[in-house]
Amino acid sequence: MHSWSVVVFLSIFCITTCSLQTDQKYWKSLAEKELEEALQVKFNLRTAKNVILFVGDGMGPNTITAARIYRGGESHRLAFEKFPHVGLLKTYSADKMVPDSACSATALFSGIKANLGTLGVDATVPENNCEMSLNKEAWVDSLAAYALKAGKSSGLVTTMRVTHATPAPLYAHSASRSWECEANMPANAKQCKDIARQLIEDWPGRDLHVVLGGGRQVLVSNSTGTPDDPISAWSCYRQDGRDLIDVYKRDKEERNLKYQIVSNTGELQNIKDDIDYLFGIFANEHLQYEFERNKNPEGQPSISEMTKAAIKVLSKNTKGYFLMVEGGKIDMAHHRGRAKTAVDETVAMERAVRAAVDITSDEDTLVIVTSDHTHTLTINGYPERGSSVFGIARESPFDHINYTTLSYGTGGPGSFQYDIKTVDNETKAVRREPSKEDTESFFYEQIAAIPLDENSHGGGDVAVYAKGPHSHLFHSVHEQHYVFQAIAYAAKIGPYSKGYTTEVNIILLTFALLFFKLIK
Template identity: 60%
Template sequence: MHDRRVVVLLVFFVTLGQCVLRKDRAYWEELGTNELDIALRTKYNLGVAKNVILFIGDGMGPNTITAARIHKGGESYKLSYETFPHVGLLKTYSADKMVPDSASTATALMGGIKANDKTLGVDASVPHRDCNASLRPEAKVESLAAHALRAGRSTGFVTTMRVTHATPAPMYAYSPERNWECDAATPAPCKDIARQLVEDWPGRDFNVILGGGRQSLIPNATSLENDPTSAWACSRQDGRNLIEQWQTDKGVRNLSYCFVENTNELKNAPANTDYLFGVFSNAHLPYEFQRHAESPSIVDMTEAAIKVLQRNEKGYFLMVEGGNIDMAHHRGRARTAIDETLAMEEAVRLAYNMTDPEDTLIVVTSDHMHSMTINGHPERGDNIFGTVGPSRYDGLNYTTIAYGTGGPGSRQFEAQMVNGTNEVVRRDPSQDDTTSFMYEQIAAITLEENKHGGGDVAVYASGPYAHLFHNIHEQHYTYYAISYAARLGRYADRPTENNAFSIQANIILSSVSMLLVALTVL
C-alpha cells in the first residue's frame, strides 16, 4: 500500500514546478528525491482484495496518457493513477491478429484467454461468425464477473458505450460476432448479446448495469434531438422489451431494484437499491464536451455504481469503461480523445477516494492503443494540440499530434498553384483551429476511419497484490492477477499470506520441491 500523503506531496511539488516551468537544478533534485522516497516507502499489500475495480480506457495507449497529462498539468504532472505504486505493460495481440479489436482484448482481460478477432466470451477454437462453434459449452469462457457472483460478491459495469458493446459484453455473453447485439443482426440458433445480458446468467444477476444502447433493448426506439438513434447500432425487431423483462424478473424475485434513464434519476436512486439498471441513450453516450444535463458523466455513473456495490459486505467486482476515448480516436479527433481520457481519470480519482486501498484493488489499463503520435520538438509548456515547425521540406508547420492512419478528414492536402503549376500540397494547419474538439489531425494513410494500434499498453495498480503487475505481461495475465488477489475462480481457496515471511516460506518450499524432483530424475 502506498502512502497517500507522500503521493499528494509529490503531485503538489510537480504541479507547482510545472506552473512556473522551473528548470533549475534544485527542482530536478526535488523531483528525483521525492520519487525515490515514494519508492522506498512502497510496501506489498498481501491482504485479500475484497473489492476489485477494473478501469478500461478503450484505445488509451501510452501516447494518449502522455498527451492527457501534458494537457492537464504539463510535462511533469501526474494523473491520478500515475501515482499508483505498481505499473506494468500488457501485450495486446489477439489469438489471430497482431493488432486486436476490443472484443478479443476484453475477453483476454476478463476471461483469461486470448480469443479470435471480433469474438467475445469464447476461446480461440471459435472462428469469427461461427455460430455453432460458439454454442459448444467447452468453448465458453467464464469471466471475472461470473467468478465474483459465485463467490457471493456483487458485480456490475459502467460504460460510456452501449451496454451490449464489445468491452462489457465478454463479462456476460458468448458470441462469435461482437456486432450480434440484438435479434436483427443475429442468426439462429445463436442468441443476441442483449438477450444474454437480461435473460441469462451471469448478466441477469449483475447488480449494476449503466451505459447506453436502448436500441438493442427495446423495439421501436425513438430518435430525439438530444438522443438520436444510430445506424451503427442494432435496432430490436422481435418485439421484446428487455428493460421491462429485467424489471419483471427483479420484481418476481422480490429484489430491491431501480431502473433509471437520466442523471437526476441516477443520483436519486433509493439508498436500498441492490440492482441498478441505467440506460441513458439509444446508442453510445455523448462525448463529455457535448454532454447535456440528462446524460450522466462517467464520474456520475462510477459513483452510483460503487454506492450500490458497497452494500454487499462480501465485496464486489466492477468494470468501468471509458469507451469514447476510442470513438474519438477512430475519428482522428485527438482533443476529444484526450478530454475523454481525463474524464475517466476523474472517475479513477473518485473511486480511489471512495474506497480503502487496504481491501480494494484498482487496476487501470487499456484494451489496445491507437496510432496517435507526439511529434517534432515543441517547447516545454506549449499547447499539446498546437503546431510545431516549420518543416524544411515544404516550409509549413505541422501539428504536434498526428496519426498513422485516419479517416477522410485527416487527408489535409489541397490543390494549389505552385510556381505556375497546379500541385497537391499539404494544408497549412495555421489556417485551422487545431485545438478544436472536432479538428482531425493529419494521418499518414487515409482509410475509412482511424485503425487501432498494436503496441503495448500500460497497466497501473493499487491495493492488495497490486505488485503482481510489475513486468511486461500478456494481456490475459490481468485475469489471473486479479483472480489471485481477490481469491476468485481457481484461486478461491488459496491460503492468505499475511506477511513477507510467508512469501519467503513459499519460495523455500518451492525450491525444495524442485530439488526433490531433480534428485528423483537423477
C-alpha cells in the same frame, strides 16, 4: 521598437518560458520526491475484498502522455500515474497482431486470448461462426461471473452501449461483437442468442448488480428517439417486438429482488438506499462526449457519477464486489481522428478513477487502470515545453509548412489534409497550413499518414497501473490475459477460490522445515 512594445514582448515571452522551472534545484527536487515515494512502497498481501478495473478503450501510452500535458503540463501526473505499481501489457489477439476491443476485453476479463471480433469464447471459435460458438466448452467465464460465484456483487459502467465490445465479454458468449441485437444477425446465425438477450435473460448477465451505460435501441424494440437523443444508424436497432428492459423488471419482481431502473442524471443521483440491483440506460446509442454532455438532471451522467453510484450499490455486499468501468468514448474519438476529444475523455475517466480512490480503501480494494489497445496517435517533435499539446509543433524544413504536435498513422477522410495544386507546371498534393485552422477545437481532425474510412487501432503495448492488495503483481511486461490471473489471485476467486494461497504455503513450508530440523 517602442519601449512599451518591448515590455509587452518580454511579458509574453516570460509567460511561456520564464514560468517553467529549469534550474538544477528543480530537477533534483522532482527526482528526490519520486525516490522518497518509491522508498515508501510496501507490498500489500491482503486479499482484495473489492476490485475495480478501469479500462480506457484505445488509451495508449501517447494518449496518456497527451492527457497529462493537457491536464497540467509535462511534469504533471494523472491520478493513476501516482499508483505504486506499473506494468506493460502485450495486446495481440489469438489471430491478429493488432486486436479489437472484443477479443482484448475477453483476454482481460477471462484470461484467454480470442480471435478478432469474438467475445466470451476461446480461439476455437472463428469470427461470425454461430455453430462453433454454441459449443459450451469454448465458452470462458469472466471475473464478473467468478465474483458472483464467490458471493460477491458484480457490475459494469460504460460510456458506450452496455452491449458493446468491451462490456459484453463480462456476460456474453458470441462469435461476433456485431450481434448486439437480432437485427444484425445473419440468417445462418438465428440459433444463436444476441448479446442484449444474453445480458437480460442469461446468467451471469441477469444477476449483475449494476449495469450503467447506453444502448436503449438495442434493448427495446422499435425505440423512438428525440432531437437530443436520436436513433442511431451506426448501431443495432431491435425490431423483434421485445422490450428487454421490461423483461429485466419482471425478472427482478418475480425473484423479489430490490431494484431500480434509471434513465437520467437526476434519477441516478437519487437512487434508493435499499436497492441491490441498479439498471441505468441513458441513451439510445452511446453516451455523449463529456464536452457536449447535458449536465442538467434530465441529461446523461458523467462516467464519475456512474462510478460513484455503482460503488454505492455494490459496497453493500459484505463479501465485496467486482466492478468494471469503461471509458469507451476515448476510442470513439480516436476513430474519428479527433485527438483533443479523445484526450478530454481520458481526463474524464481520470476523474472517475480519483472518485473511486477517494471512496475506497487501499486496505481492501484493488484498483487497476489499463487499456485494451492503443491507437496510432503520435506526438511529434519538437514543440516548446509549456505549449498546447494540440497546437503547432514547428515548421517543416522540407515543405516549409507547419505541422501539429499530434498526428495519426491512420485516419478517416477528414485527416487527409492535402490540397491538389499546380506548382511549377507540376500537379502536386500540398499539405494544408494547420495554423490557419482551429487545432484547439474538439472537432479538429489531426492529419494522418494513411487515409482510411476511420482511424485504426494500434498494436503497441498498453500500460497497467495498480494500487491496493496484491497490486505488486503488476510489475513487468505481461501478457494481456495475465490481468485476469492476477485479479483472480488477489481476490481469491475463480481458479484461486480454493486451497491455500502462495503466501500461506510458504509459511507452512517454513514451519515444516523448522519442525523437522528440531526433531532431528
